[in-house]
Amino acid sequence: MNHLYNRQSTKERRRELRKNSTEAERRVWRILSRKQMGARFFRQYSVGLYVLDFYCPVHRLAVEVDGGQHAEEANRKHDDERTQYLASQDIKVVRFGNNDVMQNLEGVWQKIKEELDKHGS
Numbered sequence: 717m718n719h720l721y722n723r724q725s726t727k728e729r730r731r732e733l734r735k736n737s738t739e740a741e742r743r744v745w746r747i748l749s750r751k752q753m754g755a756r757f758f759r760q761y762s763v764g765l766y767v768l769d770f771y772c773p774v775h776r777l778a779v780e781v782d783g784g785q786h787a788e789e790a791n792r793k794h795d796d797e798r799t800q801y802l803a804s805q806d807i808k809v810v811r812f813g814n815n816d817v818m819q820n821l822e823g824v825w826q827k828i829k830e831e832l833d834k835h836g837s
Contacts, residue, residue: 755775
């Protein structure tokens with residue numbers, strides 16, 4: 717049986733990513749945890765071979781917090797492939813740069829809330 721979500725093979729990697737989260741990821745988690753958005757999110761949730769920073773299964777919404785390395789060509793290509801794969805699984809991806817999170821957390825909150833509202837939150 718092929719599991720799409722939270723595969724055992726990604727368990728240790730997901731645990732490490734949670735343990736070593738960035739300040740920007742911790743700030744976003746504070747607004748997503750405890751259902752403050754009216755929806756339940758999970759940290760470091762895997763879909764297929766990809767580990768998502770934050771994921772709300774009910775609304776099929778992934779929230780990604782990207783550091784500067786995501787601007788590099790190879791990483792942009794990987795992010796595009798990943799987004800296409802997730803779209804094929806009917807998962808919407810919303811991306812924020814670390815700077816966006818650190819300088820405009822309210823704007824990040826608003827954008828996530830808008831996406832949840834689009835999906836009937």
